[in-house]
Amino acid sequence: MFIINCPFCGKRDQSEFKAGGEAHIIRPKQPTELSDDEWAEYLFMRKNIKGVQFERWNHVHGCRKWFNIVRDTSNDEIKTVYKMGEDPPKL
Amino acid sequence: MSKNLRINSSKYIDQTHRISFIFNGKKYYGYKGDTLASALLANNIHLVGRSFKYHRPRGIMTAGSEEPNAIVQLHKNTSRTEPNVRATEVEIYEGLEASSQNCWPSVNFDIGGINNLFSPFLPAGFYYKTFMWPAGFWEKYEYFIRKSAGLGKSPTEPDPDIYEHKYIHCDVLVIGAGISGIMAAKTSAKNGLKTLLVDEKPYLGGSTIYQNSEYFKINNQTSGSWLEKEINEIKKLKNLDIKTRTSVSAYHGYNFLLARESLTDHFPIEIRKNKTRQRLLKIRAKKVITATGSIERPLIFDNNDRPGILISSAIKKFADLFGVACGEKNILFTNNDSAYETAISLIQKGINVEAIIDNRENVDSKLIYEVEKSNIKIFKGFTVVDTYGYKRINKISIMQLSKDGQKVVGSKKNLSCDCLGISGGWTPSVHLFTQSGGKLKFRDEDLVFIPNEYPSDQLSIGACNGDFFLDEILTNVPKSLQKFLNIKNTDYENIEFISSINKSKRNIWLLPSDKVFGKTKPFIDYQNDSTAKDIKLALREGFKSIEHVKRYTTTGMGTDQGKLGNMHALGIISETAGAKMGELGTTTFRPPYTPLTFGTIVGRNVGEYFDIFRKTPIHDWHIDNKAEFENVGQWKRAWYYPKDNENMHQAIQRESKAARESAGILDASTLGKIDIQGTDASEFLNRVYTNAWSKLAIGKCRYGLMLNEDGMVYDDGVTTRLNENHYIMTTTTGGAANVLGKLEDYLQTEWPELDVYLTSVTDHFATVSVCGPNSKKIVSEVIPDLNLTDENFPHMSFKDAKIGKINCRVMRISFTGEHSYEINIQANYGKSVWEKCMDAGKRFNITPYGTETMHLLRAEKGFIIVGQDTDATMTPIDLQMDWIVSKKKYDFIGKRSLYRSDTIKEDRKQLVGLLTENPNEVLEEGAQIIADINKSPIEMLGHVTSSYYSPNLNKSIALGVVRGGKNMMGQKLIIPMEKKNINVTVADPVFLDKENKRLNA
Structure with a gap:
């Protein structure tokens, strides 16, 4: 049970949040122009890293805002938290 | 056996307070302060149980929570019975009743003891090796193996005790109140830190407190009496909370710990009533100091x-x-x-x-x-x-x-x-440290694993850190505390001590x-x-x-x-x-450190609080009118309303007929409602639904289908345009929260440029749905000011109206295929509007119907239920709903997936209607559908998703998904059941009123 520092509300218990998978996967602007393989790449392919991972989280039982976190999946250490639309931090 | 081995008075035992207890049916005496183990030993009883496999006689081995043998069943055959309790941890009380486990007929004469003679034939893996053969015989063996497995007997009656959960936040948590823990708690609390000290035992001081030997002295006093003074001092500290009989069972990441606090286990049963028995403490500590001590090792020799x-x-x-x-x-x-x-x-x-x-x-x-x-x-x-x-x-x-x-x-x-x-020397108790993710290192000198890398802000001190002896504790603990708590000095700077032990060990x-x-x-x-x-x-x-x-x-x-x-x-x-x-390395230590009762784990979430439920504003009316309820998500929905000894089938047949012939009324308040506002609201709907929304006129309603990006149907519902930039969307009852989450996700992450705001208003409105040929007459009586003519208020449109002084929204929409109105009103007026409709409908025999009738009526019309007729593998094309997928729109969620190589396959499972050869035969939902019964192996083509007996069509109707079903219209298929094969014909999924005459009537 980790503590997440919501960029809008501050430090809250993990139980208030919902994980939303890998961050920085952008929905293609023109899906109709993609081949099956390209679309499948967007739709299905996700990294599953043991180590530092960029993730989307939603403060679902709080401000309902989506944001990004950088988390080490091997020990749950959260390196940093940043808002949607902001550039991923250089590590 | 009746010898008394009590040797002298101890200040921890109150010899003026004698307590009787029962062990294996016989009465014994002990004193206040005794554990069951010490009381039994005082009565010269060592034999307490039988071992698991060989049923060898076993006695008390330890004096603490590490006890492997002396585990007993408390209060056998009562609702408070508890198996596998360590006799070394049970404090005796008047009326305590304990018995041995894993023995029959008694611990003194145990038939299972014969296993000991067979032990050469019971090596490791005996069961794995023996009961493999012959294949298929496992089912015969299993009964006997299960019977001989397990130690105590689990209770069969509900637990009468109360349990609760409590959150605690502190600066420093100290686990273990031995000498190291006491020093840590004092240092921490005296330096202004909010400190919690817990220990599993009923007293403080660990094993030092009874140390009264001249060979271990601190500041010229025995270590025991020195520690006693320290304990008296810390009890006065304001910043320090002390909890005894509290065992930390789990240490999770981010210094989140679970502990069990026993509050009444040491009281006689009569006075436990209405008191909380155990509390699960959920502790979040900024810093954790583990001082869990060590466990003395046995020696391994023959018959030990x-x-x-x-x-x-x-x-x-x-x-x-x-x-x-x-x-x-x-x-x-x-x-x-x-x-x-x-x-x-x-x-x-x-x-x-x-x-x-x-x-x-x-x-x-x-x-x-x-x-x-x-x-x-x-x-x-x-x-x-x-x-x-x-x-x-x-x-x-x-x-x-x-x-x-x-x-x-x-x-x-x-x-x-x-x-x-x-x-055999000492083993540091590193269980909690490793549970937290800590890495151990092996110390070769004395062959122990000790903490090495801390995964969070924590410290292990004293024996659990490998400092077993008094000199090591007094030298190392103050220094580590000083550094860890970041303080100038401790009370233990110039302490003098004598520790006369020789630390050598000959380990074999x-x-x-x-x-x-x-x-x-x-x-x-x-x-x-x-x-x-x-x-x-x-x-x-x-x-x-x-x-x-x-x-x-x-x-x-x-x-x-x-x-x-x-x-x-x-x-x-x-x-x-x-x-x-x-x-x-070591094997993994997993929580809990000592077993927890289920009661402690679930706390107050029992009985009606086990799974909280939501009720609509009209719930009490349904109760008063004897509705049976169905769980839909967290909601309790009226399922059907049986009248005079009707069974479910009879009630539903009656309700369904009444709704089509005259008037029916349904509580639809549970449907998800999302208020959508903003200048880009239309564009937003265009992107999330498969059909087009820009041209929907103000005051009109439209059915929408929502997909996932993979093209599979996710949710459906009617959305109404209230104003230029204002819509109200309805979702399925179960999908409401997820739909809102998904829409927010797209708005915040993919399309932040859209000016759209979403608000859940599910709980704010009650929805009363009145349907049937007489619905217009009923609604006109309830809302006399509303012009209900078809010209003014046609199917799929909406009007603002007033009932008395209260605003409401009326939609003319239908899930039953009948002429139908949905009245949405501020939730607290829901019940009164429902009752008004009932009154107005009396002369039309208005019939309240529940979810089951609703399902039947919509199946007659071939309307799908997302989640019943679909299962996240169905596209709109599979559902034969091509008409709802816009060809013109450039993009919407899931569009690209609708022409992936897999989704355009002709032989995907597709939704069709099914009619049985015998119109009275009703199919079972979930039944398999095949074409050729003689083929081997039989090819499964699909399954039945919805099935009912329609009282309006006087025949059985069903929906099902069938591979390539779209092109099988009129074809005969077979539903193979246990005792017979049922012949069916593939039909149009719309069984009633294909021309929508009733809707527009």
Whole structure:
């Protein structure tokens, strides 16, 4: 049970949040122009890293805002938290 | 057996307060302050239980939570019964009733004891190996194996006690109130930190508190009396909260810990009523100091498990703390100096010590000298090779160890005794540290695993950090605290101490015997009956990983998790396999540290609070009118309303007929409602639904289908345009929260440029749906000001209206295929509007109907239910709903997936109608659909998703998904059931009123 520092509300218990998978996967602007393989790449392919991972989280039982976190999946250490639309931090 | 072994008064035992208790049906007496174990020992009872596999007689071995053998069932055959309780932890109270486990008919005569004779045939993996053959026989064996498995009996009645959960936030949590923990708590609290100190025992001070020997002194007082003063001081500290009888069971990441606080377990049953029995503490600590101490190791030799064989430090504790002698002829067997501390305690109290067997040769220390002064024979360089006595030890054989300790030499000597204390050195209790993710390192000098890398802001101090002895604690603990808590100095800077122990140890994991190895029974895991032989067998059979050896031999898998013998198992594996212990590592320690009751885990979430539910504003009316309820998500929805002894089928047939013939009324308040506003609201709907929204006129409603990006149907519902930039969307009852989450996700992450705001208003409105040919007449009476003519208020449109002074929204939409209105009103008026409709509808026989009738009516119309007729593998095309997928729109969620190579396949499962050959035959939902019964293997084409008997069509109707079903119209298929095959014909899924005449009537 980790503590997440919501960029809008501050430090809250993990139980208030919902994980939303890998961050920085952008929905293609023109899906109709993609081949099956390209679309499948967007739709299905996700990294599953043991180590530092960029993730989307939603403060679902709080401000309902989506944001990004950088988390080490091997020990749950959260390196940093940043808002949607902001550039991923250089590590 | 009726001997009294209480030797003197102890300040921890109140000898003026005698308590009676029952053990195995017989009444005994103890004193306030006794544990069940100390009270039994005072009555000279050692035999408490039988072992798991061989049913060998077993006695009390320890004085704490590490106890493997003395586990009992409390209050058998009552609702408060509890299995697998450690007698060493149960504080006795008037009326306590305990009994032995795993024995029949009694602990003194146990038929299962015959397993001991068969033990050569019960090696590790016996069950795996034996009951494999012949294949398919497992089902026959299983009954008997299950019967012989398990220790205690679980309760069969509801738990009458109250449990609760509590959150605690603190600056510093100190786990363990031994000398190190007390020093830590004092230092922390005195420096202004909000501190919580917990200990599993009912008293503070650990094993130091009863240390009254001249050989261990602090500031010129015995360490026990010095610590007592410290405890009195910390009790006055304002910043410090102390919880005894509180066992930390789990240490998770980010310093989140779970602890069980026992509040009434030590009270007589009569006075526990209406009191909370146990509390699960959910502790979030900024810093954690672990001071969990250490556990004394046993020694591994032949027949080291007889009743009367105890861990040496437990004998000392029983004597010093409880004033109880474990035997009258005591022998101690050791490989280190700790047993001499026990000997000195016993001598001081006048308890007879016959001899000490010490593995070490030529060893000397102040403690040994003190014991020698009392003319006690010490056998240095000797080992015990065997013990005797079935239900209580009565004799041991000893022999001299060879120089390398690998074998025994010389002649065998026999010594008689009634109690043997064993001491194999100390193992730090690192369970919680490793649970938190901490990494251990192996200390070669004394063969212990100690904390190395801390995964969070925490510190291990004292014995659990490998500082076992007084001098190490007083030197190291203050320094570590100073650094960890970031403070200038502690109260322990210039402390003076005497610690006279010799720290040498002669460690031999498996002691040699004069017998052939295969003929001995050196137990390592007492509770699960694993011996050194089992471990060696596992290695011989090719198991290499310690995790595998553990599971194969079940070493460390009992309720005690092998707290005593795990290190010996590792030692023997490392010696046999020639691997270094440090490289071998340990098995994983998992929560809970000691077993938790289910009551503590669930807390107050029992009975009606087990799973909270939502009720609509009209709920009470449904109750008053005898509705049966159905769970939909968290909602309780009226399912059907049985009248005068009707069964479910009869009620639904009546309700369905009434809705089509005159009028029906449904509570639709549970449907998800999302208020959508903003200048880009239309564009937003265009992107999330498959159909087009820009041209929907104000005041009009439209059905929408929502997909996932993979093209599969996700949700559906009607959305109404209230205004230029204002819509209200309805979702399925179960999908409401997820739909809102998904829409927010797209808005915030993919399309932040859109000016759209979403608000859930599900709970704000009550929705009353009135349908049927007479619905117009009823609604016109309830809302007389509303013009209900078809020209003014056609199907799929909306009007603002007033009922009295209260605003409401009326939609003319239909899920039943009938002429129908949905009145949405502020939730607290829902029930009164419902009652108004009932009154107005009386002369039309308005009939309330529930979800089941709603499902039947929509199936007649071929309307889908997302989640019943779809299962996340159905596209709109599969549902034969091509009409709702816009060809013109450039993009919407899931569009690209609708023409992936897989989704355009012709032979996907597609939704069709099914009609049975016999119109009275109703199919079972979920039944398989096939075409050719003679084909082998039979090819499954699909399954039935919805099936009902339609009272309006007078025949059975069903929906199903069938591979390539779209092109099978009129084709005959088979539903194979257990006793017969049912013939069906593929039909149009719309069974009633395809032309929508009723809707527009």
